[in-house]
Amino acid sequence: MTTLGDLAxxxxxxxxxxxxxxxxxxxxxxxxxxDDALRAERVAAHFGVDPGNVTIHPVPRLGAFTVVVRDRLxxxxxxSRAADPHGKTLSGHLLDLVVEG
Amino acid sequence: xxxxxxxxxSGFAGDRFEPAExxxxxxxxxxxxxECLAERTIGLAQQRAATAAGAGFDRLFxxxxxxxxxxxxxxxxxxxxAGAADPIxxxxxxxxxxxxxxxxxxxxxAAIVGDDVAAQLPADARITGTDLTxxxxxxxxxxxxxxxxxxxxxxxLENGADVVITGRMGDAALFAAPIAVHHGWDDSAPxxxxxxxxxxxxxxxxxxxTGGYFADGGRKVVPGLATxxxxxxxxxxxxxxxxxxxxGTGGLISRATVLEQLLYEIDDPARYKTPDATLDLGDVRxxxxxxxxxxxxAASANGRPEQxxxxxxxxxxxxxxxxxxxxxxxxxxxxELALRIVRERWDVVHGRDPLEVRxxxxxxxxxxxxxxxxxxxxxxxxxxSLRTFDRSVAALLHREVEALYTNGPxxxxxADLSLKETxxxxxxxxxxxxVAPRVEMVx
Numbered sequence: 001m002t003t004l005g006d007l008a009x010x011x012x013x014x015x016x017x018x019x020x021x022x023x024x025x026x027x028x029x030x031x032x033x034x035d036d037a038l039r040a041e042r043v044a045a046h047f048g049v050d051p052g053n054v055t056i057h058p059v060p061r062l063g064a065f066t067v068v069v070r071d072r073l074x075x076x077x078x079x080s081r082a083a084d085p086h087g088k089t090l091s092g093h094l095l096d097l098v099v100e101g
Numbered sequence: 102x103x104x105x106x107x108x109x110x111s112g113f114a115g116d117r118f119e120p121a122e123x124x125x126x127x128x129x130x131x132x133x134x135x136e137c138l139a140e141r142t143i144g145l146a147q148q149r150a151a152t153a154a155g156a157g158f159d160r161l162f163x164x165x166x167x168x169x170x171x172x173x174x175x176x177x178x179x180x181x182x183a184g185a186a187d188p189i190x191x192x193x194x195x196x197x198x199x200x201x202x203x204x205x206x207x208x209x210x211a212a213i214v215g216d217d218v219a220a221q222l223p224a225d226a227r228i229t230g231t232d233l234t235x236x237x238x239x240x241x242x243x244x245x246x247x248x249x250x251x252x253x254x255x256x257x258l259e260n261g262a263d264v265v266i267t268g269r270m271g272d273a274a275l276f277a278a279p280i281a282v283h284h285g286w287d288d289s290a291p292x293x294x295x296x297x298x299x300x301x302x303x304x305x306x307x308x309x310x311t312g313g314y315f316a317d318g319g320r321k322v323v324p325g326l327a328t329x330x331x332x333x334x335x336x337x338x339x340x341x342x343x344x345x346x347x348x349g350t351g352g353l354i355s356r357a358t359v360l361e362q363l364l365y366e367i368d369d370p371a372r373y374k375t376p377d378a379t380l381d382l383g384d385v386r387x388x389x390x391x392x393x394x395x396x397x398x399a400a401s402a403n404g405r406p407e408q409x410x411x412x413x414x415x416x417x418x419x420x421x422x423x424x425x426x427x428x429x430x431x432x433x434x435x436x437e438l439a440l441r442i443v444r445e446r447w448d449v450v451h452g453r454d455p456l457e458v459r460x461x462x463x464x465x466x467x468x469x470x471x472x473x474x475x476x477x478x479x480x481x482x483x484x485x486s487l488r489t490f491d492r493s494v495a496a497l498l499h500r501e502v503e504a505l506y507t508n509g510p511x512x513x514x515x516a517d518l519s520l521k522e523t524x525x526x527x528x529x530x531x532x533x534x535x536v537a538p539r540v541e542m543v544x
Binding site: 010082083084 | 141144230317320357362364365367368370371382384387417461463469471472486487524528
């Protein structure tokens with residue numbers, strides 16, 4: 001089974017109650033495959049949020065994507081009760097996403 | 102015009118000290134910038150200043166500067182946003198520090214004020230993402246600071262300041278200011294400000310550009326993280342910048358480390374809004390040009406926002422956390438039982454809503470509670486947390502967790518309790534012309 005982490009690296013940041021993740025394939029040739037894996041509905045299911053809370057911005061010239069996940073940080077870094085209020089650990093979670101084919 | 106070299110001395114208020122000392126000693130820098138102000142820090146500083154519980158600026162910065170000063174060339178300008186809620190207060194302390202040191206003599210210090218817009222903010226300004234206005238916050242409002250651009254810091258440098266202390270200036274603007282002054286770029290022209298703002302955006306998290314926050318598994322190997330070197334940029338007069346670090350320091354700069362930092366925390370890469378320019382990051386070029394040497398070019402702006410973002414600090418009560426750990430056979434089941442016990446008592450004994458207490462299994466899925474892992478952990482920590490304005494409710498949670506020692510599941514140990522007073526941050530916007538940053542020469 002291939003997961004996103006086999007093909008790409010990621011970094012998580014946050015703005016308020018929104019997690020923003022950069023995803024970049026190691027090899028330019030894998031761009032289309034990563035693009036296929038990063039469907040808003042699939043990513044939303046992986047993060048346990050409503051599909052309306054996920055936006056994906058492809059940045060083809062840089063060979064990267066940003067994945068925006070809203071309402072997953074229990075209010076954001078200043079008030080979250082969560083063990084990781086920044087959501088920094090969510091990059092590791094995203095890299096667990098299963099890539100089909 | 103010659104190439105301008107600018108270094109990043111810190112990426113946040115708690116950052117390491119010695120990378121800046123190494124940059125000061127061996128980096129041959131024109132400017133050294135200390136980013137010390139996270140989104141929430143200024144609200145906390147305002148609160149400290151208001152309650153006379155401490156300084157409204159980052160006191161640790163004085164130790165940071167004292168460490169770098171013996172190594173600092175007289176040509177190197179220093180900029181920091183560690184002024185937080187009180188840039189003039191920090192500037193005065195810096196003047197005293199410089200006066201006491203041979204390397205400090207003759208350096209002129211300026212403070213930038215005017216980012217505090219609590220008095221200018223219209224009561225009906227809408228809080229982003231809500232139906233609330235500023236007026237609705239009432240006495241919970243503790244601070245309102247606009248993200249100001251590079252202009253005021255540029256005026257300070259043009260007036261001969263060697264050290265510039267700001268509050269809530271945009272992080273990238275803090276770096277953009279000295280670069281733009283050197284190359285004669287106009288802070289009111291977004292096209293001029295695109296390149297220095299992009300350089301600032303990449304440098305602002307310091308070690309995150311040189312391999313910090315990057316190492317992962319066998320494919321993302323970073324040498325020497327214990328002696329991570331912080332980055333500098335050589336910015337040419339055409340705006341092209343080459344990023345490097347001092348030879349012999351740990352870490353690495355590669356296309357991948359730069360790419361991660363470029364898009365980090367950016368919602369829409371085509372429209373990254375900063376006070377000085379709305380950047381289009383999608384067309385930026387990143388090229389490795391040598392060992393630990395990366396060239397970044399093609400910065401472009403699409404105007405700049407008509408309004409400035411305002412960070413609003415809101416008194417938010419207390420965050421209480423209590424946890425207790427379990428190990429070995431059945432650890433997860435026992436920890437789950439502990440969580441259930443506290444929530445049940447919250448309801449039936451204390452008559453409160455059990456859902457106000459967040460319940461997590463650390464070591465199992467506390468970082469992603471929606472996820473069901475395969476297999477059981479060898480050890481796990483039952484963690485309970487809540488937000489409240491009532492300090493006695495926070496104390497109640499602590500008592501309930503501690504009582505699990507003798508009234509809960511078998512083998513619970515290491516109970517750990519914490520209480521933090523919290524300032525939440527929300528955002529609003531203010532018209533650019535309502536904000537008037539100005540320079541105060543302090544020495």
